[in-house]
Amino acid sequence: MPLFAELDRRGISFEALGADGHIFDPADRSVPAPLIFNRIAMSSFLREPDHPIFYAQAAMAHWRNAGARVLNGGAIMGIDASKARQLSLMTHLGLLVPETRIVHRRADLAAAAATLRFPVVVKANIGGSGAGIMRYETLDQLAEMATEGMVPDSIDRVWLVQEYVPVRGGRITRLETMAGRFLYAIDVDGGGGFDLCPADACVAAPGKAAISVTEAKPSQALINAAERISAAAELDIGGIEVMIDDRDGTSRFYDINGFSNFVANPVDVLGWDPHERLVDWLETLIEKVPA
Numbered sequence: 001m002p003l004f005a006e007l008d009r010r011g012i013s014f015e016a017l018g019a020d021g022h023i024f025d026p027a028d029r030s031v032p033a034p035l036i037f038n039r040i041a042m043s044s045f046l047r048e049p050d051h052p053i054f055y056a057q058a059a060m061a062h063w064r065n066a067g068a069r070v071l072n073g074g075a076i077m078g079i080d081a082s083k084a085r086q087l088s089l090m091t092h093l094g095l096l097v098p099e100t101r102i103v104h105r106r107a108d109l110a111a112a113a114a115t116l117r118f119p120v121v122v123k124a125n126i127g128g129s130g131a132g133i134m135r136y137e138t139l140d141q142l143a144e145m146a147t148e149g150m151v152p153d154s155i156d157r158v159w160l161v162q163e164y165v166p167v168r169g170g171r172i173t174r175l176e177t178m179a180g181r182f183l184y185a186i187d188v189d190g191g192g193g194f195d196l197c198p199a200d201a202c203v204a205a206p207g208k209a210a211i212s213v214t215e216a217k218p219s220q221a222l223i224n225a226a227e228r229i230s231a232a233a234e235l236d237i238g239g240i241e242v243m244i245d246d247r248d249g250t251s252r253f254y255d256i257n258g259f260s261n262f263v264a265n266p267v268d269v270l271g272w273d274p275h276e277r278l279v280d281w282l283e284t285l286i287e288k289v290p291a
Helices: 002-010 053-065 075-080 083-092 106-113 139-147 220-232 266-270 274-288
Strands: 035-037 069-071 100-103 120-128 131-136 159-163 167-178 181-189 212-215 237-245 251-257
Touching (some): 053 069, 075 083, 075 251, 083 120, 083 251, 106 139, 131 139, 167 220, 167 274, 181 266, 181 274, 220 237
Antiparallel strands (some): 120 131, 120 159, 167 181, 167 237, 237 251
8 A cells, every 4th residue: 555655664653453353442542543544435335245434433433532633533424424415515615516316215216306407317325436326317217217126225225316417528527635735636537437436446446447537737716615625524635526517617516535545656647646745744743643
């Protein structure tokens, strides 16, 4: 892992705590370390049915209350685990999102879509790497397939029905922030697919469709919006995704990634390695936290 390699290169001691087999005592006020960097991905449910998504929220809150500085351990955990909350947060900031309706029963999907423009997509509230997204061309098709159970599964029983946005140029833009400030941006072209994850683990995954990743130069308005989202979500480090709606040219924000990895092959894409900036920041935090 590039992060571990950079920590080793600088001689910074760390311990990687895996979630599998992990146990914590809610009466134990000790912490694993004064600084904890949470890396539990929302896509972990794709790899293991006994995923740690909700367990990690309890553990990180426990360690925060015990005095540890937990990066990405606050409000962002609940926000990253809910596309519905993400969209709500962004609209409350005055930003545009795709037209969306949210339900908690498959039986309500067709009714929720009745006022939307087709085609639409149905999304699971918790997803990752494009998982849990299906497209429907007509209301009749959605109603029929929902009745037959031909919709994405949702581990928290919440679904989003969303207008399918034709993306200008076929590319979405992902803006990465760190400590609330813009770090870099990339344009990702997935050839019309939904799996736009640009990280090393995603790119190397078996069967992964090819994507094109290039450095982006977003406008100051998009940078400002990403930084506002980051602050409101208590996002210490992560990515915010936006697309240009080809129907009207508006920028529509649609995803907050609180536990994403940096882009694969960053030196080739960006000309520099963001892991170096990340470890610079971690070093300053280590110096500030009590031993």
